[in-house]
Structures are given as structure tokens and as C-alpha cells.
Amino acid sequence: MSDAMKWEFPSQKSGITEYHDLPTKEALDSDLETFVREVLQNANDQGLDNDDPVEVVFNFHRLSGDDVDEFMETLQWDGNSDNPANLRWHVEQANRNEKTRDAGLKRFLNRFDDDELVVLTIHDDNTTGLVGEENDSSSPYGALVKDFGSSEKPSSSSGGSFGLGKTVLWAFSGISTVLFNSTPTDIHNGHEPPRLVGRSILPSHDHEDGTRTYTNHGWFGLDDEDERERLGRLPSMWQDQGSVEDIADTLRVGRGDRGTGTSIGVVGFRVPGEELSPDTDELAAEFRHAAIKHFWPAIGREDLKVSVRTPDGDIQEATLDDAPGVEPYARAYAQLFNSIDSELNQPGDFAKTELDLTVPEENADVVDDPDPEFETNVDIVLRQLNPSDSDRLEESDDADIGPNHVARLRGAQMIVDYVDMGSVADRWKNFAAVMAAGEAQTPDGESPTDAQKAVEKFVKRSEPTQHDDWVGSKNEYLKKHYNGTIVSEVAALSGTRLEQALAEIVHEDVESGEEVPDMDDVAPIMGGRSTDGNGAGSVMDWEREPSASFDGDKWVFD
Numbered sequence: 001m002s003d004a005m006k007w008e009f010p011s012q013k014s015g016i017t018e019y020h021d022l023p024t025k026e027a028l029d030s031d032l033e034t035f036v037r038e039v040l041q042n043a044n045d046q047g048l049d050n051d052d053p054v055e056v057v058f059n060f061h062r063l064s065g066d067d068v069d070e071f072m073e074t075l076q077w078d079g080n081s082d083n084p085a086n087l088r089w090h091v092e093q094a095n096r097n098e099k100t101r102d103a104g105l106k107r108f109l110n111r112f113d114d115d116e117l118v119v120l121t122i123h124d125d126n127t128t129g130l131v132g133e134e135n136d137s138s139s140p141y142g143a144l145v146k147d148f149g150s151s152e153k154p155s156s157s158s159g160g161s162f163g164l165g166k167t168v169l170w171a172f173s174g175i176s177t178v179l180f181n182s183t184p185t186d187i188h189n190g191h192e193p194p195r196l197v198g199r200s201i202l203p204s205h206d207h208e209d210g211t212r213t214y215t216n217h218g219w220f221g222l223d224d225e226d227e228r229e230r231l232g233r234l235p236s237m238w239q240d241q242g243s244v245e246d247i248a249d250t251l252r253v254g255r256g257d258r259g260t261g262t263s264i265g266v267v268g269f270r271v272p273g274e275e276l277s278p279d280t281d282e283l284a285a286e287f288r289h290a291a292i293k294h295f296w297p298a299i300g301r302e303d304l305k306v307s308v309r310t311p312d313g314d315i316q317e318a319t320l321d322d323a324p325g326v327e328p329y330a331r332a333y334a335q336l337f338n339s340i341d342s343e344l345n346q347p348g349d350f351a352k353t354e355l356d357l358t359v360p361e362e363n364a365d366v367v368d369d370p371d372p373e374f375e376t377n378v379d380i381v382l383r384q385l386n387p388s389d390s391d392r393l394e395e396s397d398d399a400d401i402g403p404n405h406v407a408r409l410r411g412a413q414m415i416v417d418y419v420d421m422g423s424v425a426d427r428w429k430n431f432a433a434v435m436a437a438g439e440a441q442t443p444d445g446e447s448p449t450d451a452q453k454a455v456e457k458f459v460k461r462s463e464p465t466q467h468d469d470w471v472g473s474k475n476e477y478l479k480k481h482y483n484g485t486i487v488s489e490v491a492a493l494s495g496t497r498l499e500q501a502l503a504e505i506v507h508e509d510v511e512s513g514e515e516v517p518d519m520d521d522v523a524p525i526m527g528g529r530s531t532d533g534n535g536a537g538s539v540m541d542w543e544r545e546p547s548a549s550f551d552g553d554k555w556v557f558d
Contacts, residue, residue, distance in 0.1 A: 004242035005196075007076055007087050008234050009218040012204060032271055032283070034466050035168045036290035039264075041414055041467060042166060043124035044295070044304055046140060048185070048260070052126050055305045058287050059121040060269075060280040061252050062311040068117050074250045075177075075198075075267070076220070084207070087200060090218055091175055094202040105202070108174035108268055111276050118277060119252050120172075120269035125261040129184030130195055134227070134235045141236075144262075145180055145199060170201045174268030174276055177201075179220070180236075181244070181253040182262040194255055196244045197221050197236030284308040284316060292323035293401060296330050297440075298413035325396025328432035329407045332383040336436055337443045340381075344429055344505060346554065347386035354379060355435070355501045357492060359454045360484035367481060376451040378437040378493070380406070382505055385430040393432075403430040406498065408470070411439025411448070411456050417468050419494045424502045431506060435493070458482070462490050470494070 040056060047054040063071055072078060077087050084090065095105050132139020137147045144166055170176045177200040183193045198220030206213050221234030222241055228234055237244055248254040253265040270276050291299070291306040298304040299318065306318040320327055335350045344351045354377040362370035383389070385403055393403055404425040405418040425431070438456030442448040448456070461478050462470040472478060472490030479486055492498065 004223060005076075005220060005237055005247065006085055006223045006234070007090070007198075007200070007218055007220050008228070009084070009090055009200075009202075009214040010233055012213040012215050032286050033290040033294070034468070035172055036287055037294050037414070037467065038166060038168045039122055040291060040295055040304070040306065041412065042144065043122075043127055044298060044412065044414070046124070046127040046129075047303070048126050048128065050126070053302050053305045054127055055123075055125040055307075057123045057307045057309055057315075058284075059123060059252075059309040060283065060311050061119040061121065062277075062280060063117045063119060063252075064115060068114055070250055071117065071119070071252070072114070074247060084214075087175070087177065087218070087220075090200070090202055090205065090214065093205040093208070093214070094216075096205070104174060104270075104272060105176065108276060112174070112268070116277055117267075118269045118280070120266040121252050122264040122266070123255070123258065123261065124263075125258050127261040128186075129193075129260045129262050130180060130182035130236075131184040131186045133188055134231055141182075141184075145197060145236075167201075169264065169266060170199075171272055172269055173266045174270050175200065177267045179251055179253050179265035179267065180262060181248040181251075181255060181265075183255055183258070183260050185260045191238035192240040193238065194244050194248060195236050195238050196248055196253075280310050284310050285322070288316060288318040288322040289398075291318040292320060292326060293398065294415045295413070296320065296323070296326045297333060297409055297415065300330055300333075301413065301444075303413060323396055323398070323401065324392040325398055325401035326407075327392050328383050328385060328389040329401075329434055332381045332432055333407075333434045333436070335381050335383075336379060336434070336441075342505065344382065344384040344431070347384050347389075349384045351382045351384075351505045352379065353382075353501050353505055355492065355498055357455065358485065358489055359451070359458045360482040360486055360489070363481055363483055371450070371454050371457075373484065374451045374454045376455060378435055378455065379441050380433055380435050380498075380501060382431045382433040382502070385432060389432065390430065403432065406433040406435050406494075406502075408435045408437065408493065409440050410437045410459050411442070412460075413440065414467070416463065416470065419498070421499065421502055424499050424506055426506050429506050431502075433502065435498075437493070458489075459493070 036058075039058075043056050044054050075087060076085065091105055092109065095109060128140055130141040130144065132141030134141075134146075136142050169178045177198065179196075179198040181194050181196045184195065187193060200218040200220070202216055202218065204213060204216045217233075219234040222237035224235060239245060245254060248263070251265055253263040255261070255263050268276065270278055287308045288306070295304055295306070299306065300320075307315055308318070309315045320330065332350060335352070338350075340350045340352050342351055342353060356375075356377050359371070359374040359376060361373040364370045385393070390403065393401065400418045402418075402420070404420070404422045406421055407418050408416045410416070421433070437459050438452055439448045441452050441455075458478075459470050461481055462472060462475060464471055470490050470493055472487040475486075475490075478490070
């Protein structure tokens with residue numbers, strides 16, 4: 001254990017008597033997909049501007065015996081149970097507060113017996129790392145570690161606008177505690193990387209003797225009185241200030257010979273509301289599935305590489321096989337910048353259309369150098385499903401990835417959602433479609449147009465905390481940034497206007513014939529007619545079970 005680092009929960013300011021709840025509560029109902037989406041989005045947004053992909057490894061550790069003891073000692077979990085310098089003391093005090101008691105903390109305290117601990121470490125590489133001064137809210141360090149309400153994003157095509165989705169890291173920790181070890185691209189004040197810090201988000205709680213109330217955020221950082229006075233909390237610690245590499249290795253967030261990037265440790269990993277010791281093999285499969293389901297555009301372009309490492313050391317890279325249902329969508333997206341028809345004629349065909357969109361003018365009172373109104377569009381590519389596509393969709397066993405859905409994305413190359421457009425489907429023309437909006441409409445190597453940049457900002461600002469929809473109604477953030485019609489334009493991207501654009505491709509105009517053909521010419525009755533029984537002799541040749549197969553391009557009946 002290093003004496004250079006310690007836990008400290010700042011005292012609430014004098015005169016403040018209310019108890020602050022968990023800022024992570026809105027993330028506590030998140031599922032595993034949301035967790036994976038948020039982690040990968042944050043890493044992908046911080047990728048370096050080079051030809052190498054961002055690499056993310058989800059590394060599960062199942063600690064037992066001496067490994068648990070050493071981990072918890074280094075984390076300064078226990079020690080003297082009456083000492084506020086120990087994390088356990090604060091967790092127990094927070095759990096005693098009936099006003100803000102958290103069921104997850106109680107479950108951990110009741111079930112954790114020092115025998116086993118699951119730690120999920122998330123390594124990202126070829127990223128900027130935690131760049132930023134301790135008090136700089138606009139930096140990656142400030143956005144990820146310091147300020148949940150801020151959103152530091154390097155470009156308009158990065159993730160969402162609200163900056164709250166990152167709270168899922170704490171929501172998936174049994175003790176709401178997350179560790180960060182980073183090698184940033186930019187070093188401050190001559191420090192030597194890596195940079196280590198931990199943060200625990202608990203309900204505010206009282207000291208046992210009633211002399212003080214602690215805030216809901218605790219810091220595991222450098223024991224530096226001057227910095228504590230300046231910041232009101234403990235700062236992160238750099239390698240030149242102590243043995244960061246040794247501490248990080250023990251806490252399973254060591255980076256070894258990795259390049260720039262960050263390693264995040266979720267202590268006591270569990271899915272909210274589920275067991276404390278999850279089946280890591282099952283989790284590994286779910287992680288890979290979620291990665292492909294939501295990031296197949298980035299992974300397919302080799303901008304992102306995702307792997308999962310289980311406690312036995314098995315490394316599994318996420319591939320299209322982990323979510324077979326996305327393949328028809330990926331094939332459609334691959335045709336986005338090709339010259340293709342605007343109609344579907346047979347299974348396997350592609351078609352392209354546009355959906356008109358008006359981006360309102362930006363509010364000059366809020367935005368510097370505001371954009372004017374743009375009359376523009378988003379692109380939609382459809383694939384008419386063939387039997388192989390349908391088999392993949394059935395194999396995926398995922399209701400979101402089904403036939404007659406539209407996968408929507410923008411420049412961040414993450415699938416925002418899959419919109420069910422089954423109401424448009426023709427019984428003979430099931431389809432998979434992709435809507436590319438904003439900078440996703442820009443071919444590789446080209447710069448986006450002003451209109452595409454405007455669409456990108458518009459839909460990005462419409463995304464809620466979990467980045468899983470485009471929302472105009474009751475979206476005060478969006479309304480703040482634009483003048484004019486907002487709700488109807490966002491709704492058009494999933495409503496009636498989208499249905500009409502799809503229907504023009506999927507539905508054919510069929511003209512009625514002037515004469516009704518003789519059915520004997522269409523399907524001759526074989527064997528004549530019989531008056532015995534219930535028409536037993538009235539058998540058409542085509543009513544017998546045929547031999548049918550699909551050769552990749554067309555049906556073959558024998």
C-alpha cells in the first residue's frame with residue numbers, strides 16, 4: 001500500500017443540511033448494452049488522428065485469496081473500521097443514511113466476504129488519454145473523471161451532448177468506485193506518466209459523531225495538502241510523485257508497454273440488480289454482441305477494434321459473427337457511396353433514396369457564428385432480404401435487429417438505434433435499411449459539406465444521455481440552440497416522412513389487367529375432377545410438396 005495516496009471525501013459546506021443523492025441514479029436502470037455503448041463511444045471519440053484503429057479490451061479479473069487481500073489493501077478498503085480514511089467506512093456510513101440508501105451498496109456489503117472480487121478493466125489504446133489540468137472541466141480528464149455534467153468532445157461528429165452517460169461506469173460497480181490510470185498525449189507541469197486517480201460516488205453521509213457531513217464524491221489521490229487546499233479535494237498522482245505503476249498493477253489497471261490511452265477499473269463489477277459474481281463467459285459473449293450491434297460501421301471501417309479477455313486469459317475479438325443479424329445492414333451501408341438503382345426488383349437488390357430535412361437556423365444568442373437554415377436531406381440505403389439474410393436475422397435472436405428495420409447513424413459511426421418500419425413492409429419485400437445522417441454522408445477522404453455539418457450538429461444535440469435515439473419533443477437543450485421548427489424535423493427521421501420515403505421503394509405500383517385469365521392456363525388441374533368424397537381427385541400438380549432451394553441469386557423450384 002502506498003502512503004502517497006489516500007481516500008478523502010470533502011466535507012459539505014457549512015450551513016448546507018440537505019443530503020445529496022447519487023448522481024448515477026439515472027444510469028442504474030441501464031442494461032449491459034448501454035454500458036458497452038457508452039464505454040466504446042467515449043474511447044472512439046478520443047481516437048488519435050492517424051491510420052491506426054482505436055483498440056478497446058474489456059479485461060475481466062476474478063480475484064480470490066491473497067489477490068483479493070492485496071487489492072483491497074492497496075485500495076485502502078478496510079484497515080481501521082472507525083477511520084474515515086478507509087473507503088469501507090464511507091460506504092457503510094452512506095448505507096446507513098435512510099434518505100439516500102442505495103440497494104446496490106447494501107447488497108455488496110452483505111455479500112462481499114473477501115473471498116472473491118470481480119474487477120473489469122477497460123483498456124483503450126491509440127487515444128488521447130486523460131489530458132487536462134485538475135480543474136479544467138473542458139478537458140478529457142475533466143469530462144470523464146471530474147465533471148459528470150460536462151461534455152468535452154473533440155468534434156461535432158463525436159458522441160452525445162449531455163455528458164452524463166459516463167455515469168454508467170459507477171452504476172456497474174458494486175461499491176460505486178472507479179479507478180483511472182492513463183498515459184496522456186499531453187503532459188502537464190513536467191510530470192511523468194502514467195497518471196492515477198480513483199473516484200467513488202456515494203450518497204452524502206454523516207460522521208458518526210455528528211460533527212460533519214461528507215459530500216457524495218470521494219477521491220483516491222495524492223495526499224498533498226497544498227493541492228487539497230487549492231482544489232477542495234485530492235488530485236491525481238503521477239509516476240514522478242510516487243510508484244504509480246506498481247499501485248496500478250496491483251489494482252489491475254496497469255498499462256505495461258501500452259501507448260497513449262486510459263485503463264479504467266470498475267471495482268466489484270456487476271450488472272445493476274443482478275448477482276455480485278456474474279458469469280464472465282456469458283458476459284464476454286454479451287459484450288461482443290453489443291459491440292458489433294452498435295459499432296459495426298466503425299469496426300467494419302477498421303476505425304475500432306474490440307476484444308474481451310476472460311479471467312482464464314482467453315482473448316476474443318468481436319466480429320460480425322457475434323451479431324449475425326447486422327450483416328444485411330452492413331451490406332446496405334457498403335453501398336452508400338455507390339451508384340445504385342432506386343427500386344428493388346429481387347432478393348439481394350439494393351436501392352437508395354433520400355429523406356428531405358430542414359435544419360433550423362442556430363440561435364445567435366447561444367451559438368457563436370450561427371449556421372443559417374439548411375434545406376437538405378439524409379441518405380437511406382435498403383437491401384431486399386434474401387433467405388440467407390433472413391436466416392441471419394433469425395439467428396441473431398435480437399428483437400432490435402430484425403427485418404424491416406432502419407439502422408440510424410451519423411458521423412460518430414455508432415448505430416444510434418434500429419427503428420422498426422414493419423408498417424411499410426411488403427409481404428414479398430422484407431428489407432434492411434441504413435439511414436446515414438450528417439458526416440456519415442461524407443465519403444472517406446472528403447470533407448463534409450456545410451449542410452452535412454449542420455445535420456450532424458442537429459442530430460447530435462437531439463440525442464439523450466444514453467445516445468440511443470434522436471429526440472425533439474421536450475428537448476430543452478435542442479430548443480436552446482435553434483430557432484424555428486424543431487420537433488417535426490427530428491420526428492421526420494423516424495416517423496411518417498421516413499415511412500413515405502421507404503414506401504416509394506418497397507411498394508410497387510401494380511396496374512390491374514383488363515381480363516381475368518383462365519385458371520386452367522395458369523395452373524392446370526391434373527387428373528381431372530372427382531365426385532368421390534371431398535374432391536379427393538382434385539389435385540393440382542403445384543400442390544404437391546416441391547423441392548425448393550436458393551442458389552444465392554434466385555429461387556430454384558423442381
